[in-house]
Amino acid sequence: MSQTTPISPVIIALDFAVRAELDALVDQLDPSQCRLKVGKELFTLFGPEIVKALQQRGFEVFLDLKFHDIPNTTAAAVAAAAELGVWMVNVHASGGAKMMSAAKSALLPYGKDAPLLIAVTVLTSMHSDDLVAIGVNADAPSQVSRLAALTADCGLDGVVCSAQETPILRAQNPEEFLLVTPGIRPVGSALGDQQRVATPVDAMAMGSNYLVIGRPVTRSSDPLAALKEINQSLGC
Numbered sequence: 648m649s650q651t652t653p654i655s656p657v658i659i660a661l662d663f664a665v666r667a668e669l670d671a672l673v674d675q676l677d678p679s680q681c682r683l684k685v686g687k688e689l690f691t692l693f694g695p696e697i698v699k700a701l702q703q704r705g706f707e708v709f710l711d712l713k714f715h716d717i718p719n720t721t722a723a724a725v726a727a728a729a730e731l732g733v734w735m736v737n738v739h740a741s742g743g744a745k746m747m748s749a750a751k752s753a754l755l756p757y758g759k760d761a762p763l764l765i766a767v768t769v770l771t772s773m774h775s776d777d778l779v780a781i782g783v784n785a786d787a788p789s790q791v792s793r794l795a796a797l798t799a800d801c802g803l804d805g806v807v808c809s810a811q812e813t814p815i816l817r818a819q820n821p822e823e824f825l826l827v828t829p830g831i832r833p834v835g836s837a838l839g840d841q842q843r844v845a846t847p848v849d850a851m852a853m854g855s856n857y858l859v860i861g862r863p864v865t866r867s868s869d870p871l872a873a874l875k876e877i878n879q880s881l882g883c
């Protein structure tokens with residue numbers, strides 16, 4: 648089945664351990680409403696087959712495995728993601744310039760069919776205090792800004808950051824540099840482990856291109872209604 652490009656910027660984070668629960672959600676979704684993210688839990692449990700199954704239903708898939716390894720290993724993993732035909736794949740920007748450049752080079756043979764390659768800056772679950780504890784003497788916005796500049800220098804397509812940093816990054820980067828923002832919480836949603844958060848409407852207004860949303864939809868009593876409400880609030 649050919650993939651449908653949604654008009655919505657929403658990417659649903661499919662963080663599930665039980666296949667039946669995943670299927671029950673995906674059965675309700677239409678590829679015009681959202682893209683889907685396969686992360687570490689789902690991929691570790693079900694492997695590439697789950698990606699293929701979602702693609703066969705017409706969904707564009709963001710493979711969120713946050714590769715962070717030596718350049719040779721990361722480049723090979725990113726090429727494997729390209730072979731899977733995913734729409735987007737990510738690495739950790741803190742893996743450094745050599746790692747990110749190697750990952751970008753590994754996608755050159757795929758030309759226009761290459762997935763979008765983005766880099767995670769500072770996890771949205773972290774505050775500036777958490778950075779100090781791992782030896783980073785910068786606050787979250789400064790560290791995000793630094794890693795985004797490195798990512799852009801390496802020719803990647805964009806970064807994962809919190810919506811709170813998007814105004815700074817929008818000002819520093821060309822329009823086509825993608826800002827993918829998790830830590831999205833509609834008004835009244837539980838924060839869970841997220842620290843640097845924004846509502847869907849605020850995130851888009853501040854310059855996000857894509858909103859990664861998990862539990863506020865997937866753990867809702869009515870996930871489809873929750874997604875529709877978010878899309879409506881965004882005018883799509």
Ligand SMILES: O=C(O)c1cc(=O)[nH]c(=O)n1[C@@H]1O[C@H](COP(=O)(O)O)[C@@H](O)[C@H]1O
Nearest residue numbers: 660686711769770771807829859860861862
């Ligand atoms: O790369 C990511 O997608 C990611 C980066 C980040 O900094 N923070 C973050 O929450 N994520 C992912 O985004 C999703 C957020 O899920 P919820 O917190 O349930 O909305 C999870 O699947 C995380 O793995």
